[in-house]
Amino acid sequence: MIEQVETKIHVLIVDDIPETRENVRKLLYFEKDIEVVGAAASGHEGIEMARDLRPDIVLMDINMPDIDGISATESISQSVPEVQIIMMSVQGETDYLRRSMLAGAREFLVKPFSADELTASIRRVHQLKPKAAPVQPELLRPQRVPSRPGQEAEIGVREGEIVAVYSPKGGTGCSTIATNLALALKEKEERVVLVDGDLQFGDVAVLLNLQASRTISDLVPAIDTLDADLMSDVLLAHPSGMKTLLAPPRPDVAEMVTADIMREILKNLMLLNDYTIVDTASYLDDVVLTILEISDWILLVMTPDIPTIKSVRLFLEALDALDYIAKTRLIVNKTSRKDGITEKDIASHIKHSVWATVPRDNGTVTAAANQGIPVVISSHKSAVAKNLTQVAELLRAETAKEAERPRDRAAKLAAGTASEKLLGRIFG
Numbered sequence: 017m018i019e020q021v022e023t024k025i026h027v028l029i030v031d032d033i034p035e036t037r038e039n040v041r042k043l044l045y046f047e048k049d050i051e052v053v054g055a056a057a058s059g060h061e062g063i064e065m066a067r068d069l070r071p072d073i074v075l076m077d078i079n080m081p082d083i084d085g086i087s088a089t090e091s092i093s094q095s096v097p098e099v100q101i102i103m104m105s106v107q108g109e110t111d112y113l114r115r116s117m118l119a120g121a122r123e124f125l126v127k128p129f130s131a132d133e134l135t136a137s138i139r140r141v142h143q144l145k146p147k148a149a150p151v152q153p154e155l156l157r158p159q160r161v162p163s164r165p166g167q168e169a170e171i172g173v174r175e176g177e178i179v180a181v182y183s184p185k186g187g188t189g190c191s192t193i194a195t196n197l198a199l200a201l202k203e204k205e206e207r208v209v210l211v212d213g214d215l216q217f218g219d220v221a222v223l224l225n226l227q228a229s230r231t232i233s234d235l236v237p238a239i240d241t242l243d244a245d246l247m248s249d250v251l252l253a254h255p256s257g258m259k260t261l262l263a264p265p266r267p268d269v270a271e272m273v274t275a276d277i278m279r280e281i282l283k284n285l286m287l288l289n290d291y292t293i294v295d296t297a298s299y300l301d302d303v304v305l306t307i308l309e310i311s312d313w314i315l316l317v318m319t320p321d322i323p324t325i326k327s328v329r330l331f332l333e334a335l336d337a338l339d340y341i342a343k344t345r346l347i348v349n350k351t352s353r354k355d356g357i358t359e360k361d362i363a364s365h366i367k368h369s370v371w372a373t374v375p376r377d378n379g380t381v382t383a384a385a386n387q388g389i390p391v392v393i394s395s396h397k398s399a400v401a402k403n404l405t406q407v408a409e410l411l412r413a414e415t416a417k418e419a420e421r422p423r424d425r426a427a428k429l430a431a432g433t434a435s436e437k438l439l440g441r442i443f444g
């Protein structure tokens with residue numbers, strides 16, 4: 017999509033090889049909205065020209081004889097922070113990718129690239145350029161703006177619910193439940209976003225058959241200036257209308273999304289959505305703990321087997337120490353009459369009532385995962401889909417009940433200490 021621009025996107029090329037500079041120039045020659053304003057033959061020259069010309073985008077080569085593209089990127093990001101940098105490098109340099117992103121680059125183009133790839137990247141990065149001021153604390157409260165001249169009205173910067181779907185054991189069904197729950201909520205709610213909080217090995221893109229062309233890592237460089245425009249540039253829409261924030265393309269990029277960054281992103285999503293559903297990984301690191309902390313609800317997923325029951329009991333004890341029990345709801349997934357472990361057994365063993373159950377149905381759930389169409393859409397008449405839809409109904413009912421009680425959101429949104437407390441409790 018070509019952005020409507022009044023002025024052209026100004027591009028500076030930095031590459032020590034003359035043919036590459038010329039090739040890139042040629043690739044951009046016929047683009048009406050893009051203009052190459054300069055070409056530098058070294059890292060030093062690139063830094064100087066970026067300062068003088070203040071282009072919108074710098075196309076930066078990595079391997080250069082004087083200073084390399086990563087150091088030049090770092091320098092430009094500091095001295096001319098409004099300039100957006102796209103790295104260009106040859107394949108197989110994953111460590112370069114990570115270091116480039118940390119240095120402040122916005123994208124990474126693998127050479128050789130086509131004109132389409134190049135122009136799409138330039139336009140995308142240009143669009144991501146922060147246009148507005150940073151999110152002000154007052155945005156966290158409902159705002160008053162005039163609806164008609166002379167009259168003021170409350171507008172709906174309403175805080176939606178953040179719901180974490182978590183299990184201390186892997187493979188219990190968090191991703192399946194999170195995707196179906198989000199889709200079931202979307203049937204009635206207008207604004208639902210599903211966040212893949214399993215940053216390293218997230219499955220949401222696969223379960224929904226989405227191409228992860230934009231992911232949560234695209235928000236990292238702009239984290240201090242997040243706003244609704246920027247968020248909507250990075251969120252991908254599912255055909256249902258539900259929005260998704262997908263996990264980074266590769267595990268090594270995941271570590272750029274720190275706990276503080278996750279908190280900032282969820283705070284923003286909460287203001288823009290009725291429900292923010294977060295699928296999580298089963299290990300407890302700072303990011304997952306922050307998700308659990310900031311969430312209004314923790315849907316704790318388990319399967320009816322002894323090892324999982326034991327882990328869930330331990331986890332519930334830790335949650336108790338943080339007063340998270342009140343917001344925790346237990347879902348038993350993959351139930352089967354043949355198991356011999358009943359809901360009652362589970363409840364008495366872990367001293368926590370079962371909130372919802374979802375039957376085991378290997379054929380239906382596996383087929384849905386392989387097609388990339390979750391069961392609430394592909395097999396909505398199946399028992400598993402009906403129970404998952406019921407989970408959405410239960411959550412709506414709980415939310416409505418809870419809405420009558422004021423919540424201490426401000427305390428929760430501030431940088432938390434609960435993570436440390438919880439870690440101490442679990443490992444101490």
Ligand SMILES: Nc1ncnc2c1ncn2[C@@H]1O[C@H](COP(=O)(O)OP(=O)(O)OP(=O)(O)O)[C@@H](O)[C@H]1O
Nearest residue numbers: 186187188189190191192350375376377378381382
């Ligand atoms: N109700 C169900 N009946 C049958 N199979 C199920 C059910 N729910 C989930 N599964 C299957 O169990 C496996 C794990 O599910 P899923 O990926 O949703 O779990 P997870 O907790 O997110 O796992 P991970 O720890 O890998 O992130 C998948 O193969 C999925 O198809």
Ligand SMILES: [Mg+2]
Nearest residue numbers: 190191214219
């Ligand atoms: Mg998962």
